[in-house]
Amino acid sequence: MSKLNIAIVISTTRATRFGHKPAQWIHDIAAQRDDIALEIVDLRDFPMPFFDEVASNAWAPSQNAIAQRWQKKVAEFDGYIFVTAEYNHSMPAVLKNALDYAYPEWNKKPAAFVGYGSVGAARAMEQLRLIAVELQMAPTRTGVHIQGADFMAVWKGGKEITELSYLRQNATDMLDQLVWWANALKAARERPAIPAAA
Ligand SMILES: Cc1cc2nc3c(=O)[nH]c(=O)nc-3n(C[C@H](O)[C@H](O)[C@H](O)COP(=O)(O)O)c2cc1C
Numbered sequence: 001m002s003k004l005n006i007a008i009v010i011s012t013t014r015a016t017r018f019g020h021k022p023a024q025w026i027h028d029i030a031a032q033r034d035d036i037a038l039e040i041v042d043l044r045d046f047p048m049p050f051f052d053e054v055a056s057n058a059w060a061p062s063q064n065a066i067a068q069r070w071q072k073k074v075a076e077f078d079g080y081i082f083v084t085a086e087y088n089h090s091m092p093a094v095l096k097n098a099l100d101y102a103y104p105e106w107n108k109k110p111a112a113f114v115g116y117g118s119v120g121a122a123r124a125m126e127q128l129r130l131i132a133v134e135l136q137m138a139p140t141r142t143g144v145h146i147q148g149a150d151f152m153a154v155w156k157g158g159k160e161i162t163e164l165s166y167l168r169q170n171a172t173d174m175l176d177q178l179v180w181w182a183n184a185l186k187a188a189r190e191r192p193a194i195p196a197a198a
Contacts (some may be wrong), residue, residue, distance in 0.1 A: 001183065002167065002175040003034075003035060003036055003037040003178060004037070004078040004079060004182045004183065004186065005036075005037050005039070005077045005079075006036045006037070006038050006039075006075055006077060006078065006080070006081065006178070006182070006198035007038075007039055007041045007074075007076075007079075007080045007081070007146070008023050008026060008027050008030070008038060008039070008040045008041045008080075008081045008083060008141060009041045009042075009043065009044075009076040009082045009083065009095075010023045010041070010043060010044070010082075010083055010150050011043060011045050011082055011083055011084045011085065011091065011092055011094065011095035011098075012039065012043070012085050012092050012094065012095075013042075013047075013094050015091075017085075018085070018116065018155055019021065019083055019084075019085060019116075019159060020042070022083050022114050022146060022161060023040055023114075023138065024040075024080050024082065024159040024173060025114075026075055026081060026114050026144065027040055027103065029154060029168070029175070030081070030170045030171075030175055032084075032174065033179070036064075036175075036178055036179060036182075039076075039077075041073060043098055044097065045092055046066055046069065046070045046073070046098065047066060047099055048064060048067050048070060048097060048098065049064065050097055051097055051100050051101060052165075052184065054068070055172035056100070056103050057071060057101070057103050057104070058103035058104060059198060062101065063106065063124070063160065064088070065192060066077050067072045067101045068109050070098065070101055071101070071102045071105050072104060074102045075102075075105040077109070078182045078183035078186050079110040079112070079178050079179075079181065079185075080109065080110070080111050080112070080116070080137075080141045081109070081111075081112045081113070081114060081155075081174075081178065082095065082111060082112070082113050082128065083113075083114045083115075083116075083122050084113060084114070084115050084116075084123075084124050084128065085115070085116060085117055085121060085124070086115065086116075086117040086119070086123055086124040086127065087127075088119040089124070089129060089195075090123065090124050090127055091121075091124040091125045092124075095128075099131060099135065103158045105133065106132075106135040106136065106137050107135065107136040108136055108137075108138075108185050108188065108189050109137055109138070109182070109185055110137060110138045110139070110140060110177075110178050110182050111128070111129075111132045111137045111138070111139045111140070112139070112140040112142075112143065112174050112175070112177070112178040113125045113128060113129075113139070113140075113143040113144070113174075114144040114146070114174075115143060115144070115145050115146065115147075116145075116146040116147070116151050116154075116155070116190055117146075117147065117151060118147065118148060118149070119145070119147055120144075120145020120146055120147030120148075120151065122143075122145055122147075125143050138181045138185065140174055140177040140178050141173040141177060142170060142173040142177055143174060144167055144170045144171050145169070145170075146161060146164065146167065150164050151187065171172065172186075179186075187198055
């Protein structure tokens with residue numbers, strides 16, 4: 001069976017961001033599996049304006065060249081791990097904007113989440129799960145939350161995320177669920193469509 005293509009999306013872009021560190025951490029764990037091929041996708045490389053098209057690309061092709069490049073990139077994958085911060089109890093606006101800039105490319109694929117912040121971005125992740133459903137994605141039950149004093153220790157205290165060994169089981173469970181859904185949905189996407197009954 002060919003490997004599943006999985007994106008690890010870094011969802012913050014500011015100059016002093018922390019987001020690339022948990023992205024690298026989950027990448028290094030996921031890279032130990034032999035059933036997935038991974039790519040870290042950095043939203044810094046897709047600096048789209050705030051949504052400025054006549055419609056979602058579910059309805060009308062996007063005109064913006066970076067948006068077109070983003071949609072092509074999103075289409076390459078069988079599933080996604082969004083590494084997200086929490087900004088004012090929600091997801092970073094740059095991530096919501098990037099989600100809005102694609103539609104069919106997300107459809108019928110799974111989404112998993114690694115969050116960091118005072119509550120491990122739990123509030124942002126719950127909102128992301130709702131959005132994922134509207135994008136016709138299957139969000140995994142398990143997410144990874146780097147939270148509280150442990151987040152502060154890795155954010156400002158010089159501790160490594162690898163030292164938070166209890167996160168490892170969550171990461172494994174989340175990846176197992178992501179791969180299960182990615183395999184199931186890939187098979188379903190590739191199955192010939194059943195003609196609608198007359
Ligand atoms: C605009 C803004 C709002 C924030 N709101 C929250 C919040 O609601 N909950 C939280 O846990 N952390 C919050 N934080 C702190 C972030 O957890 C922390 O800055 C984190 O490093 C942000 O991710 P980033 O460095 O990848 O941008 C906020 C940070 C910013 C810049």
